[in-house]
Amino acid sequence: MPLHTQVDESSQDDELEVNPIYFRELSCEIPRYKLAPSGVLPRTALQLVRDELILDGNARLNLATFVTTWMEPEAEQLMAETAAKNMIDKDEYPQTAELERRCVNVLSSLWNAPPGSAATGCSTTGSSEACMLGGMALLWRWRARRQAAGADASKPNLVMGSNVQVCWEKFCRYWQVEPRFVPMVPGRLHLRGPEAAAKCDGNTIGVVAIMGSTMDGSYEPVLEISQALDRVQAERGWDVPVHVDGASGGFIAPFLHPDLEWDFRVPRVASINTSGHKYGLVYPGVGWVLWRTPADLPEDLIFKVNYLGGEMPTFALNFSRPGAQVAAQYYNFVRLGYSGYKHVQQTCQDIALHLSGEIAKIGPFELLTEGRELPVFAFKLRDEITSYSVFDLSERLRMRGWQVPAYTFPADMTDTAVMRIVIRNGFSMDLANLLLDDFRMHVRVLEHHPQTQPPPEIQKMRQSFIH
Numbered sequence: 001m002p003l004h005t006q007v008d009e010s011s012q013d014d015e016l017e018v019n020p021i022y023f024r025e026l027s028c029e030i031p032r033y034k035l036a037p038s039g040v041l042p043r044t045a046l047q048l049v050r051d052e053l054i055l056d057g058n059a060r061l062n063l064a065t066f067v068t069t070w071m072e073p074e075a076e077q078l079m080a081e082t083a084a085k086n087m088i089d090k091d092e093y094p095q096t097a098e099l100e101r102r103c104v105n106v107l108s109s110l111w112n113a114p115p116g117s118a119a120t121g122c123s124t125t126g127s128s129e130a131c132m133l134g135g136m137a138l139l140w141r142w143r144a145r146r147q148a149a150g151a152d153a154s155k156p157n158l159v160m161g162s163n164v165q166v167c168w169e170k171f172c173r174y175w176q177v178e179p180r181f182v183p184m185v186p187g188r189l190h191l192r193g194p195e196a197a198a199k200c201d202g203n204t205i206g207v208v209a210i211m212g213s214t215m216d217g218s219y220e221p222v223l224e225i226s227q228a229l230d231r232v233q234a235e236r237g238w239d240v241p242v243h244v245d246g247a248s249g250g251f252i253a254p255f256l257h258p259d260l261e262w263d264f265r266v267p268r269v270a271s272i273n274t275s276g277h278k279y280g281l282v283y284p285g286v287g288w289v290l291w292r293t294p295a296d297l298p299e300d301l302i303f304k305v306n307y308l309g310g311e312m313p314t315f316a317l318n319f320s321r322p323g324a325q326v327a328a329q330y331y332n333f334v335r336l337g338y339s340g341y342k343h344v345q346q347t348c349q350d351i352a353l354h355l356s357g358e359i360a361k362i363g364p365f366e367l368l369t370e371g372r373e374l375p376v377f378a379f380k381l382r383d384e385i386t387s388y389s390v391f392d393l394s395e396r397l398r399m400r401g402w403q404v405p406a407y408t409f410p411a412d413m414t415d416t417a418v419m420r421i422v423i424r425n426g427f428s429m430d431l432a433n434l435l436l437d438d439f440r441m442h443v444r445v446l447e448h449h450p451q452t453q454p455p456p457e458i459q460k461m462r463q464s465f466i467h
Helices: 042-053 073-081 094-110 127-148 166-174 193-199 222-236 324-362 390-400 429-448 456-462
Strands: 015-017 029-031 120-124 157-161 178-182 204-210 242-245 269-275 287-291 303-307 310-314 365-367 376-381 406-408 417-422
Touching (some): 073 324, 094 120, 094 287, 120 127, 120 324, 127 204, 127 242, 127 269, 127 287, 178 193, 193 204, 204 222, 222 242, 324 365, 324 376, 324 429, 390 406, 390 417, 390 429
Parallel strands (some): 157 178, 204 242, 242 269
Antiparallel strands (some): 015 029, 120 287, 303 310, 365 376
Protein backbone atom coordinates (compact mmCIF):
# COMPACT_ATOMS: atom_id res chain seq x y z
CA MET A 1 0.00 0.00 0.00
CA PRO A 2 1.16 3.61 -0.49
CA LEU A 3 2.65 5.29 2.57
CA HIS A 4 0.99 8.35 4.06
CA THR A 5 2.33 10.80 6.63
CA GLN A 6 0.59 12.67 9.40
CA VAL A 7 -0.68 16.07 8.29
CA ASP A 8 1.02 19.11 9.80
CA GLU A 9 -0.43 20.86 12.81
CA SER A 10 -1.96 23.64 10.73
CA SER A 11 -4.23 21.09 9.01
CA GLN A 12 -5.13 18.84 11.91
CA ASP A 13 -8.15 20.91 12.88
CA ASP A 14 -9.60 21.02 9.35
CA GLU A 15 -13.27 20.10 9.34
CA LEU A 16 -15.83 18.64 6.95
CA GLU A 17 -19.12 20.51 6.73
CA VAL A 18 -22.24 18.39 6.39
CA ASN A 19 -25.06 19.87 4.33
CA PRO A 20 -28.27 19.52 6.38
CA ILE A 21 -30.50 19.25 3.27
CA TYR A 22 -29.85 15.54 2.93
CA PHE A 23 -30.11 14.45 6.54
CA ARG A 24 -32.39 14.19 9.54
CA GLU A 25 -29.97 16.00 11.83
CA LEU A 26 -28.81 19.55 12.09
CA SER A 27 -25.70 20.60 10.21
CA CYS A 28 -22.51 19.53 11.89
CA GLU A 29 -18.79 19.81 11.44
CA ILE A 30 -16.64 16.68 11.45
CA PRO A 31 -12.84 16.78 11.95
CA ARG A 32 -10.94 15.47 8.92
CA TYR A 33 -7.96 14.02 10.75
CA LYS A 34 -9.26 13.38 14.29
CA LEU A 35 -12.14 11.44 15.81
CA ALA A 36 -15.18 13.64 16.43
CA PRO A 37 -16.42 13.84 20.02
CA SER A 38 -19.58 11.97 18.94
CA GLY A 39 -20.86 10.05 15.95
CA VAL A 40 -23.48 10.81 13.30
CA LEU A 41 -26.38 8.93 11.76
CA PRO A 42 -25.47 6.05 9.39
CA ARG A 43 -26.91 7.82 6.36
CA THR A 44 -24.99 10.95 7.22
CA ALA A 45 -21.70 9.03 7.34
CA LEU A 46 -22.57 7.19 4.12
CA GLN A 47 -23.42 10.36 2.21
CA LEU A 48 -20.32 12.16 3.47
CA VAL A 49 -17.94 9.41 2.34
CA ARG A 50 -19.78 8.96 -0.97
CA ASP A 51 -19.46 12.68 -1.69
CA GLU A 52 -15.71 12.54 -1.08
CA LEU A 53 -15.29 9.53 -3.37
CA ILE A 54 -17.03 11.26 -6.27
CA LEU A 55 -13.64 12.84 -6.95
CA ASP A 56 -12.06 9.46 -7.73
CA GLY A 57 -11.74 8.42 -11.35
CA ASN A 58 -14.18 6.01 -12.98
CA ALA A 59 -12.67 2.54 -12.51
CA ARG A 60 -14.16 1.25 -15.76
CA LEU A 61 -12.27 3.93 -17.71
CA ASN A 62 -8.98 3.15 -15.98
CA LEU A 63 -6.81 1.67 -18.73
CA ALA A 64 -3.72 1.76 -16.50
CA THR A 65 -4.67 -0.89 -13.98
CA PHE A 66 -4.55 -4.66 -14.41
CA VAL A 67 -6.86 -5.07 -11.42
CA THR A 68 -10.44 -6.26 -11.90
CA THR A 69 -12.95 -3.39 -11.91
CA TRP A 70 -16.17 -5.28 -12.74
CA MET A 71 -17.82 -8.42 -11.40
CA GLU A 72 -21.29 -9.86 -11.84
CA PRO A 73 -23.95 -8.83 -9.28
CA GLU A 74 -24.13 -12.43 -8.05
CA ALA A 75 -20.38 -12.40 -7.33
CA GLU A 76 -20.67 -9.07 -5.54
CA GLN A 77 -23.52 -10.49 -3.44
CA LEU A 78 -21.41 -13.54 -2.55
CA MET A 79 -18.51 -11.31 -1.52
CA ALA A 80 -20.79 -9.20 0.67
CA GLU A 81 -22.13 -12.34 2.34
CA THR A 82 -18.62 -13.69 3.05
CA ALA A 83 -16.87 -10.43 3.94
CA ALA A 84 -16.80 -11.32 7.64
CA LYS A 85 -15.05 -14.67 7.14
CA ASN A 86 -11.42 -14.72 8.28
CA MET A 87 -9.39 -16.78 5.84
CA ILE A 88 -6.87 -17.75 8.51
CA ASP A 89 -9.52 -19.28 10.79
CA LYS A 90 -9.80 -22.67 9.13
CA ASP A 91 -11.34 -24.25 12.23
CA GLU A 92 -14.28 -21.84 12.31
CA TYR A 93 -14.66 -21.65 8.52
CA PRO A 94 -13.62 -25.09 7.26
CA GLN A 95 -15.60 -24.86 4.04
CA THR A 96 -13.90 -21.61 3.07
CA ALA A 97 -10.62 -23.48 3.57
CA GLU A 98 -11.97 -26.26 1.37
CA LEU A 99 -12.76 -23.75 -1.39
CA GLU A 100 -9.17 -22.48 -1.13
CA ARG A 101 -7.93 -26.08 -1.49
CA ARG A 102 -10.09 -26.59 -4.57
CA CYS A 103 -8.76 -23.37 -6.13
CA VAL A 104 -5.16 -24.51 -5.56
CA ASN A 105 -5.98 -27.79 -7.28
CA VAL A 106 -7.67 -26.03 -10.20
CA LEU A 107 -4.55 -23.93 -10.71
CA SER A 108 -2.17 -26.88 -10.38
CA SER A 109 -4.09 -28.59 -13.17
CA LEU A 110 -4.26 -25.42 -15.25
CA TRP A 111 -0.49 -25.00 -14.91
CA ASN A 112 0.25 -28.64 -15.76
CA ALA A 113 1.71 -29.82 -12.46
CA PRO A 114 3.16 -33.31 -13.09
CA PRO A 115 0.86 -36.16 -11.99
CA GLY A 116 1.80 -37.35 -8.52
CA SER A 117 3.95 -34.29 -7.82
CA ALA A 118 1.72 -33.19 -4.90
CA ALA A 119 1.98 -29.58 -6.06
CA THR A 120 1.54 -27.33 -3.04
CA GLY A 121 0.14 -23.82 -2.83
CA CYS A 122 -1.93 -21.24 -1.02
CA SER A 123 -3.86 -18.03 -1.48
CA THR A 124 -2.33 -14.67 -0.59
CA THR A 125 -3.43 -11.04 -0.37
CA GLY A 126 -2.18 -10.53 -3.93
CA SER A 127 0.60 -11.49 -6.30
CA SER A 128 3.06 -9.21 -4.47
CA GLU A 129 2.81 -11.31 -1.31
CA ALA A 130 2.89 -14.42 -3.49
CA CYS A 131 6.15 -13.20 -5.05
CA MET A 132 7.62 -12.62 -1.60
CA LEU A 133 6.75 -16.19 -0.59
CA GLY A 134 8.17 -17.58 -3.82
CA GLY A 135 11.36 -15.58 -3.33
CA MET A 136 11.72 -16.76 0.27
CA ALA A 137 11.46 -20.39 -0.83
CA LEU A 138 14.21 -19.80 -3.43
CA LEU A 139 16.41 -18.14 -0.81
CA TRP A 140 15.93 -20.86 1.82
CA ARG A 141 16.61 -23.66 -0.68
CA TRP A 142 19.76 -21.96 -1.98
CA ARG A 143 21.01 -21.34 1.55
CA ALA A 144 20.44 -25.00 2.49
CA ARG A 145 22.34 -26.17 -0.61
CA ARG A 146 25.27 -23.87 0.13
CA GLN A 147 25.45 -24.87 3.78
CA ALA A 148 25.28 -28.57 2.89
CA ALA A 149 28.23 -28.02 0.53
CA GLY A 150 30.18 -26.09 3.19
CA ALA A 151 30.09 -22.96 1.01
CA ASP A 152 29.53 -19.33 1.95
CA ALA A 153 25.81 -18.45 2.06
CA SER A 154 26.06 -14.75 2.85
CA LYS A 155 25.80 -13.18 -0.62
CA PRO A 156 22.65 -14.35 -2.40
CA ASN A 157 21.54 -12.72 -5.64
CA LEU A 158 18.41 -12.87 -7.79
CA VAL A 159 18.44 -12.40 -11.58
CA MET A 160 15.57 -10.60 -13.33
CA GLY A 161 14.77 -8.04 -15.99
CA SER A 162 14.61 -4.35 -15.11
CA ASN A 163 10.95 -4.50 -16.12
CA VAL A 164 9.92 -6.47 -13.01
CA GLN A 165 7.17 -5.21 -10.71
CA VAL A 166 8.43 -3.30 -7.67
CA CYS A 167 7.57 -6.18 -5.33
CA TRP A 168 10.74 -7.97 -6.49
CA GLU A 169 12.86 -4.96 -5.60
CA LYS A 170 11.15 -4.94 -2.21
CA PHE A 171 11.91 -8.64 -1.74
CA CYS A 172 15.60 -8.09 -2.45
CA ARG A 173 15.84 -5.12 -0.11
CA TYR A 174 13.87 -6.67 2.74
CA TRP A 175 15.69 -10.03 2.62
CA GLN A 176 19.11 -8.59 1.74
CA VAL A 177 19.40 -10.27 -1.64
CA GLU A 178 21.44 -8.60 -4.37
CA PRO A 179 19.15 -7.79 -7.33
CA ARG A 180 20.85 -8.44 -10.66
CA PHE A 181 18.87 -6.56 -13.26
CA VAL A 182 19.14 -7.16 -16.98
CA PRO A 183 18.37 -3.76 -18.54
CA MET A 184 15.96 -3.22 -21.41
CA VAL A 185 17.43 -2.21 -24.76
CA PRO A 186 15.77 -1.19 -28.03
CA GLY A 187 14.51 -4.33 -29.69
CA ARG A 188 14.60 -6.37 -26.44
CA LEU A 189 12.10 -5.11 -23.91
CA HIS A 190 12.33 -8.02 -21.48
CA LEU A 191 14.58 -10.79 -20.14
CA ARG A 192 15.82 -13.51 -22.49
CA GLY A 193 17.85 -16.68 -21.99
CA PRO A 194 21.43 -15.57 -22.80
CA GLU A 195 21.15 -12.38 -20.74
CA ALA A 196 19.73 -14.27 -17.75
CA ALA A 197 22.43 -16.93 -17.89
CA ALA A 198 25.19 -14.31 -18.11
CA LYS A 199 24.13 -12.80 -14.77
CA CYS A 200 24.13 -16.10 -12.85
CA ASP A 201 26.79 -17.51 -10.55
CA GLY A 202 26.99 -19.87 -7.59
CA ASN A 203 25.22 -17.31 -5.40
CA THR A 204 22.15 -17.01 -7.63
CA ILE A 205 19.06 -18.19 -5.76
CA GLY A 206 16.94 -18.15 -8.91
CA VAL A 207 15.80 -16.34 -12.03
CA VAL A 208 12.45 -14.53 -12.21
CA ALA A 209 10.66 -14.86 -15.54
CA ILE A 210 7.61 -12.68 -16.10
CA MET A 211 4.58 -13.98 -17.93
CA GLY A 212 3.26 -10.61 -18.93
CA SER A 213 5.47 -7.58 -18.41
CA THR A 214 3.61 -4.61 -16.96
CA MET A 215 5.68 -2.38 -19.25
CA ASP A 216 4.35 -3.67 -22.57
CA GLY A 217 2.28 -6.84 -22.00
CA SER A 218 4.87 -9.21 -23.49
CA TYR A 219 5.74 -12.68 -22.20
CA GLU A 220 9.29 -13.51 -21.22
CA PRO A 221 10.42 -16.78 -22.85
CA VAL A 222 10.39 -19.14 -19.88
CA LEU A 223 11.46 -22.20 -21.87
CA GLU A 224 14.35 -20.32 -23.50
CA ILE A 225 15.50 -19.01 -20.11
CA SER A 226 15.27 -22.51 -18.63
CA GLN A 227 17.29 -24.04 -21.47
CA ALA A 228 19.98 -21.38 -21.05
CA LEU A 229 20.14 -22.31 -17.35
CA ASP A 230 20.41 -26.00 -18.32
CA ARG A 231 23.58 -25.11 -20.22
CA VAL A 232 24.87 -23.15 -17.22
CA GLN A 233 24.38 -26.20 -15.01
CA ALA A 234 26.07 -28.50 -17.53
CA GLU A 235 29.05 -26.16 -17.87
CA ARG A 236 29.41 -24.70 -14.37
CA GLY A 237 27.42 -26.97 -12.07
CA TRP A 238 25.07 -24.20 -10.86
CA ASP A 239 21.52 -25.49 -10.50
CA VAL A 240 19.45 -22.30 -10.79
CA PRO A 241 15.66 -22.65 -10.45
CA VAL A 242 13.08 -20.43 -12.16
CA HIS A 243 10.18 -18.65 -10.49
CA VAL A 244 7.49 -17.56 -12.95
CA ASP A 245 5.77 -14.31 -12.05
CA GLY A 246 2.49 -14.95 -13.80
CA ALA A 247 0.65 -12.11 -12.07
CA SER A 248 -1.35 -11.55 -15.25
CA GLY A 249 -0.26 -14.24 -17.69
CA GLY A 250 -1.04 -17.06 -15.28
CA PHE A 251 -4.71 -16.53 -16.11
CA ILE A 252 -4.16 -15.69 -19.80
CA ALA A 253 -1.67 -18.16 -21.28
CA PRO A 254 -3.58 -21.35 -20.29
CA PHE A 255 -6.60 -20.13 -22.26
CA LEU A 256 -5.15 -18.14 -25.17
CA HIS A 257 -1.79 -19.89 -25.61
CA PRO A 258 -2.32 -23.45 -24.31
CA ASP A 259 0.60 -24.90 -26.29
CA LEU A 260 3.13 -22.40 -24.95
CA GLU A 261 5.48 -24.11 -22.49
CA TRP A 262 5.96 -21.71 -19.60
CA ASP A 263 4.52 -23.53 -16.58
CA PHE A 264 5.33 -26.75 -14.71
CA ARG A 265 5.88 -28.48 -18.06
CA VAL A 266 9.28 -26.76 -17.90
CA PRO A 267 11.23 -28.87 -15.37
CA ARG A 268 13.30 -25.97 -14.03
CA VAL A 269 10.18 -24.01 -13.00
CA ALA A 270 9.97 -24.46 -9.22
CA SER A 271 7.13 -22.06 -8.44
CA ILE A 272 4.50 -19.85 -10.06
CA ASN A 273 2.42 -16.97 -8.75
CA THR A 274 -0.59 -15.18 -10.14
CA SER A 275 -3.16 -12.53 -9.23
CA GLY A 276 -6.69 -13.70 -8.78
CA HIS A 277 -7.65 -10.02 -8.76
CA LYS A 278 -6.23 -9.37 -12.22
CA TYR A 279 -7.19 -11.72 -15.05
CA GLY A 280 -8.52 -14.16 -12.45
CA LEU A 281 -11.46 -11.71 -12.57
CA VAL A 282 -11.88 -11.14 -8.79
CA TYR A 283 -11.97 -7.80 -7.02
CA PRO A 284 -8.76 -7.05 -5.05
CA GLY A 285 -7.10 -8.56 -3.20
CA VAL A 286 -6.29 -12.20 -3.78
CA GLY A 287 -3.22 -13.90 -5.19
CA TRP A 288 -2.00 -17.46 -5.53
CA VAL A 289 1.39 -19.17 -5.36
CA LEU A 290 2.14 -22.81 -6.16
CA TRP A 291 5.28 -24.94 -5.85
CA ARG A 292 5.94 -27.91 -8.14
CA THR A 293 6.47 -30.30 -5.21
CA PRO A 294 6.47 -30.02 -1.41
CA ALA A 295 10.28 -30.26 -1.59
CA ASP A 296 10.34 -26.89 -3.40
CA LEU A 297 8.83 -25.25 -0.31
CA PRO A 298 11.28 -25.66 2.60
CA GLU A 299 9.64 -27.18 5.64
CA ASP A 300 11.11 -24.64 8.06
CA LEU A 301 9.19 -21.84 6.33
CA ILE A 302 5.90 -23.47 7.28
CA PHE A 303 4.38 -22.76 10.68
CA LYS A 304 2.10 -25.23 12.40
CA VAL A 305 -0.30 -22.91 14.18
CA ASN A 306 -2.74 -23.95 16.90
CA TYR A 307 -5.49 -21.40 16.32
CA LEU A 308 -8.90 -21.51 17.98
CA GLY A 309 -8.69 -25.22 18.64
CA GLY A 310 -7.33 -26.43 15.31
CA GLU A 311 -3.79 -26.96 14.06
CA MET A 312 -2.98 -25.83 10.56
CA PRO A 313 0.12 -25.32 8.42
CA THR A 314 0.50 -21.74 7.24
CA PHE A 315 2.96 -19.82 5.08
CA ALA A 316 2.15 -16.13 4.79
CA LEU A 317 3.45 -12.66 5.54
CA ASN A 318 0.29 -11.60 7.31
CA PHE A 319 -2.28 -13.44 9.39
CA SER A 320 -5.95 -12.45 9.26
CA ARG A 321 -7.42 -11.58 5.87
CA PRO A 322 -10.87 -11.79 4.29
CA GLY A 323 -12.18 -15.04 2.82
CA ALA A 324 -14.55 -13.25 0.43
CA GLN A 325 -12.04 -13.07 -2.42
CA VAL A 326 -11.29 -16.80 -2.20
CA ALA A 327 -15.02 -17.53 -2.32
CA ALA A 328 -15.30 -15.22 -5.33
CA GLN A 329 -12.39 -16.96 -7.06
CA TYR A 330 -14.10 -20.30 -6.66
CA TYR A 331 -17.35 -18.71 -7.89
CA ASN A 332 -15.56 -17.69 -11.09
CA PHE A 333 -14.13 -21.18 -11.59
CA VAL A 334 -17.62 -22.69 -11.22
CA ARG A 335 -19.39 -19.94 -13.16
CA LEU A 336 -17.06 -19.76 -16.15
CA GLY A 337 -15.27 -23.08 -16.49
CA TYR A 338 -12.52 -23.39 -19.07
CA SER A 339 -14.63 -22.26 -22.02
CA GLY A 340 -15.95 -19.24 -20.13
CA TYR A 341 -12.50 -18.04 -19.13
CA LYS A 342 -11.28 -18.58 -22.67
CA HIS A 343 -14.18 -16.54 -24.06
CA VAL A 344 -13.59 -13.65 -21.62
CA GLN A 345 -9.85 -13.54 -22.26
CA GLN A 346 -10.26 -13.90 -26.03
CA THR A 347 -12.73 -11.02 -26.07
CA CYS A 348 -10.23 -8.86 -24.18
CA GLN A 349 -7.52 -9.75 -26.68
CA ASP A 350 -9.79 -9.08 -29.68
CA ILE A 351 -10.51 -5.59 -28.31
CA ALA A 352 -6.81 -4.99 -27.61
CA LEU A 353 -5.84 -5.98 -31.16
CA HIS A 354 -8.60 -3.78 -32.60
CA LEU A 355 -7.45 -0.81 -30.54
CA SER A 356 -3.76 -1.24 -31.28
CA GLY A 357 -4.43 -1.65 -34.99
CA GLU A 358 -6.55 1.50 -35.15
CA ILE A 359 -4.13 3.55 -33.04
CA ALA A 360 -1.33 2.54 -35.42
CA LYS A 361 -3.39 3.98 -38.31
CA ILE A 362 -3.87 7.38 -36.66
CA GLY A 363 -0.43 8.46 -37.81
CA PRO A 364 1.99 9.70 -35.15
CA PHE A 365 2.23 6.43 -33.19
CA GLU A 366 4.64 3.51 -33.30
CA LEU A 367 3.47 0.26 -31.72
CA LEU A 368 5.92 -1.55 -29.45
CA THR A 369 3.51 -4.43 -28.81
CA GLU A 370 0.08 -5.24 -30.22
CA GLY A 371 -1.66 -7.19 -27.45
CA ARG A 372 -1.02 -10.65 -28.91
CA GLU A 373 0.23 -12.04 -25.57
CA LEU A 374 -1.46 -10.24 -22.71
CA PRO A 375 -4.39 -8.12 -23.97
CA VAL A 376 -2.09 -5.18 -23.26
CA PHE A 377 -0.06 -3.05 -25.64
CA ALA A 378 2.39 -0.15 -25.52
CA PHE A 379 3.12 2.52 -28.10
CA LYS A 380 5.11 5.71 -28.44
CA LEU A 381 5.21 8.78 -30.61
CA ARG A 382 7.41 8.50 -33.68
CA ASP A 383 10.80 10.15 -33.21
CA GLU A 384 9.98 13.01 -35.59
CA ILE A 385 7.00 14.13 -33.46
CA THR A 386 8.40 16.86 -31.22
CA SER A 387 5.54 19.37 -30.92
CA TYR A 388 3.82 17.40 -28.16
CA SER A 389 4.49 14.36 -25.97
CA VAL A 390 2.65 11.27 -24.75
CA PHE A 391 2.27 13.10 -21.43
CA ASP A 392 0.32 15.87 -23.19
CA LEU A 393 -1.96 13.32 -24.81
CA SER A 394 -2.48 11.44 -21.54
CA GLU A 395 -3.47 14.66 -19.78
CA ARG A 396 -5.95 15.59 -22.52
CA LEU A 397 -7.58 12.16 -22.45
CA ARG A 398 -8.25 12.64 -18.74
CA MET A 399 -10.55 15.51 -19.66
CA ARG A 400 -13.09 12.85 -20.70
CA GLY A 401 -12.27 10.49 -17.82
CA TRP A 402 -9.92 8.15 -19.70
CA GLN A 403 -6.91 7.12 -17.64
CA VAL A 404 -4.26 6.09 -20.18
CA PRO A 405 -0.84 6.05 -18.49
CA ALA A 406 2.23 7.73 -19.92
CA TYR A 407 5.61 6.81 -18.47
CA THR A 408 9.26 6.22 -19.30
CA PHE A 409 10.87 2.81 -19.55
CA PRO A 410 13.41 1.66 -16.92
CA ALA A 411 17.18 1.37 -17.47
CA ASP A 412 18.65 1.53 -20.07
CA MET A 413 15.72 3.09 -21.95
CA THR A 414 14.74 5.95 -19.67
CA ASP A 415 14.70 8.28 -22.67
CA THR A 416 11.78 6.34 -24.20
CA ALA A 417 8.33 7.59 -23.14
CA VAL A 418 5.35 5.40 -23.94
CA MET A 419 1.65 4.97 -23.40
CA ARG A 420 0.10 1.64 -22.47
CA ILE A 421 -3.44 0.30 -22.59
CA VAL A 422 -4.73 -2.64 -20.52
CA ILE A 423 -7.95 -4.30 -21.67
CA ARG A 424 -9.92 -6.05 -18.93
CA ASN A 425 -13.26 -7.77 -18.65
CA GLY A 426 -15.94 -5.07 -18.67
CA PHE A 427 -14.22 -2.82 -21.24
CA SER A 428 -16.37 -3.26 -24.33
CA MET A 429 -15.74 -2.77 -28.03
CA ASP A 430 -18.11 0.20 -27.86
CA LEU A 431 -15.95 1.86 -25.20
CA ALA A 432 -12.88 1.08 -27.30
CA ASN A 433 -14.37 2.91 -30.28
CA LEU A 434 -15.30 5.89 -28.10
CA LEU A 435 -11.70 5.97 -26.88
CA LEU A 436 -10.45 5.92 -30.47
CA ASP A 437 -12.68 8.89 -31.33
CA ASP A 438 -11.13 10.85 -28.46
CA PHE A 439 -7.61 9.79 -29.49
CA ARG A 440 -8.17 11.12 -33.00
CA MET A 441 -9.69 14.37 -31.74
CA HIS A 442 -6.92 15.12 -29.24
CA VAL A 443 -4.18 14.28 -31.74
CA ARG A 444 -5.71 16.82 -34.14
CA VAL A 445 -5.87 19.42 -31.38
CA LEU A 446 -2.24 18.83 -30.35
CA GLU A 447 -1.04 18.96 -33.96
CA HIS A 448 -2.65 22.39 -34.37
CA HIS A 449 -1.54 23.65 -30.97
CA PRO A 450 2.07 22.59 -30.32
CA GLN A 451 3.02 22.24 -26.68
CA THR A 452 6.16 23.73 -25.18
CA GLN A 453 8.02 20.82 -23.62
CA PRO A 454 9.56 21.28 -20.15
CA PRO A 455 13.17 20.30 -19.43
CA PRO A 456 13.83 16.58 -18.80
CA GLU A 457 13.88 16.88 -15.01
CA ILE A 458 10.37 18.39 -15.11
CA GLN A 459 9.12 16.05 -17.84
CA LYS A 460 10.03 13.10 -15.65
CA MET A 461 7.73 14.43 -12.95
CA ARG A 462 4.79 14.26 -15.37
CA GLN A 463 4.71 10.47 -15.39
CA SER A 464 1.13 9.38 -14.84
CA PHE A 465 1.98 5.78 -14.00
CA ILE A 466 4.41 4.13 -11.62
CA HIS A 467 4.35 0.34 -11.31
